Amino acid sequence: MTLGLTPALLLAAIFLCRSILGLNYAPDLPEDARLNFTGLATKYGLPCEEHDVTTEDGYILKLFHIPGNKTRPVLLMHGIIDSADTLMIRGNTSMVMALSTAGYDVWVGNKRGNRYSRKHRTLDPDIDKQFWDFSFHEIALYDLPATIDHILNNTGQPSLSAIGHSQGNTIFYVLGSMRPEYNDKIKILIALAPVCYLHHLKPPSRHVVEAWPFVDELLSLAGTEEVFGEQTLEIHILKTVCTQKGSYEICAKRFLLALAGMDPEELEPEFLPVVMSHYPSGTSRKGGTHLLQQGLKKSFAQMDYGVEKNLVVYNSVSPPSYDLGKVTMRAALIAAANDGMSALADVKLLRARLPNVVEYQVLERSRCNHLDYVWGRRMAKYLLPHVFSLLERFGG
Numbered sequence: 001m002t003l004g005l006t007p008a009l010l011l012a013a014i015f016l017c018r019s020i021l022g023l024n025y026a027p028d029l030p031e032d033a034r035l036n037f038t039g040l041a042t043k044y045g046l047p048c049e050e051h052d053v054t055t056e057d058g059y060i061l062k063l064f065h066i067p068g069n070k071t072r073p074v075l076l077m078h079g080i081i082d083s084a085d086t087l088m089i090r091g092n093t094s095m096v097m098a099l100s101t102a103g104y105d106v107w108v109g110n111k112r113g114n115r116y117s118r119k120h121r122t123l124d125p126d127i128d129k130q131f132w133d134f135s136f137h138e139i140a141l142y143d144l145p146a147t148i149d150h151i152l153n154n155t156g157q158p159s160l161s162a163i164g165h166s167q168g169n170t171i172f173y174v175l176g177s178m179r180p181e182y183n184d185k186i187k188i189l190i191a192l193a194p195v196c197y198l199h200h201l202k203p204p205s206r207h208v209v210e211a212w213p214f215v216d217e218l219l220s221l222a223g224t225e226e227v228f229g230e231q232t233l234e235i236h237i238l239k240t241v242c243t244q245k246g247s248y249e250i251c252a253k254r255f256l257l258a259l260a261g262m263d264p265e266e267l268e269p270e271f272l273p274v275v276m277s278h279y280p281s282g283t284s285r286k287g288g289t290h291l292l293q294q295g296l297k298k299s300f301a302q303m304d305y306g307v308e309k310n311l312v313v314y315n316s317v318s319p320p321s322y323d324l325g326k327v328t329m330r331a332a333l334i335a336a337a338n339d340g341m342s343a344l345a346d347v348k349l350l351r352a353r354l355p356n357v358v359e360y361q362v363l364e365r366s367r368c369n370h371l372d373y374v375w376g377r378r379m380a381k382y383l384l385p386h387v388f389s390l391l392e393r394f395g396g
């Protein structure tokens with residue numbers, strides 16, 4: 001009763017605010033806030049194809065392709081609650097533009113559950129809870145192999161280069177450990193803001209980890225399996241508020257930058273409405289739980305369901321750890337000192353445990369945060385030279 005009433009009251013409040021204050025999500029947004037990936041690519045002069053990739057377990061994923069030299073395919077993977085858009089919203093100064101201009105064959109993936117991959121052969125994401133029964137584990141086990149094989153088949157190449165931002169690189173460690181035959185299909189993994197261990201998170205990110213079990217319990221009671229989905233009321237409110245003029249202080253400084261690391265120079269106020277129109281994108285509640293367990297339990301392991309279910313699923317009281325020793329693909333770790341979500345101490349742990357780290361870089365610009373890798377205004381200065389040097393050395 002109360003759970004149903006609250007959203008209704010909020011909705012009423014929003015409509016009231018809108019009519020009184022003239023708040024509105026659509027009219028004076030910049031054009032880039034309204035365009036999807038294909039629209040953005042086209043606007044900035046890139047030819048863009050939309051591919052559908054079906055996973056072994058039936059999810060239908062959207063994969064974007066900006067054709068280039070077929071001998072040099074590069075796969076880009078976004079982080080949690082994000083989508084391919086994140087790599088294109090900077091338009092002329094985006095990573096996708098830079099790679100395409102340099103002649104690479106650019107592929108930009110979308111994980112199951114986000115705005116482009118909310119689709120399944122038999123399950124309906126609006127009705128079937130089973131659709132949302134996944135975390136980064138299934139994304140690594142099914143989405144990545146299907147995406148990689150689709151690209152290799154299309155280009156006729158035996159292997160590709162990969163660039164993963166945040167959880168977009170976590171999934172490669174899981175893939176390399178659980179399906180080791182895929183190590184040979186990756187020429188190099190360029191890990192931007194490496195995320196694996198979350199042992200050394202500082203507040204406020206630390207507080208998110210600690211508060212999650214409580215939030216998770218509430219969501220579970222309310223029967224909510226999808227989080228950050230665009231059609232949900234909370235996200236509609238968030239996007240409405242954070243695309244208004246004057247919302248920078250709250251939405252950027254108190255929220256995004258507080259979590260990611262304070263670096264307002266790289267995220268100017270005029271760009272915020274573009275960001276907040278594309279981000280966040282939906283994922284599963286289970287995805288949040290599994291990720292944050294790594295911080296709570298100081299592990300890098302499969303989902304912990306509690307002793308009883310662990311015994312059924314794993315035949316063991318605790319979930320198995322991912323064996324990083326099996327991740328034999330070449331990995332380059334690019335970290336930032338001011339990253340509020342990927343602590344240098346955790347990246348160092350990862351570096352010590354991965355067997356084939358070919359490069360470890362901390363960006364020279366000390367204010368770089370978790371988001372500058374994808375949204376940074378001047379990434380061409382402090383980031384792209386590293387990416388290109390790695391691709392030239394290892395990516396063929």
Ligand SMILES: *[C@@H]1O[C@H](CO)[C@@H](O)[C@H](O)[C@H]1NC(C)=O
Nearest residue numbers: 035036037038039050062116
């Ligand atoms: C992107 O937007 C265009 C124009 O609205 C639409 O035709 C296209 O289907 C959209 N693509 C995706 C993947 O949503």
Ligand SMILES: *[C@@H]1O[C@H](CO)[C@@H](O)[C@H](O)[C@H]1NC(C)=O
Nearest residue numbers: 068069070071072103395396
């Ligand atoms: C494509 O890249 C390869 C190197 O990987 C190069 O030898 C070839 O000349 C390139 N082809 C074109 C058309 O640029």
Ligand SMILES: *[C@@H]1O[C@H](CO)[C@@H](O)[C@H](O)[C@H]1NC(C)=O
Nearest residue numbers: 042043044045091092093097
């Ligand atoms: C992007 O850059 C190109 C080349 O500098 C320029 O011609 C074009 O107008 C720019 N596009 C947009 C939409 O700003």
Ligand SMILES: *[C@@H]1O[C@H](CO)[C@@H](O)[C@H](O)[C@H]1NC(C)=O
Nearest residue numbers: 146149150151152153154155
């Ligand atoms: C590879 O591509 C061919 C057509 O180009 C298609 O018939 C085949 O099913 C594809 N295989 C995979 C594994 O996607």
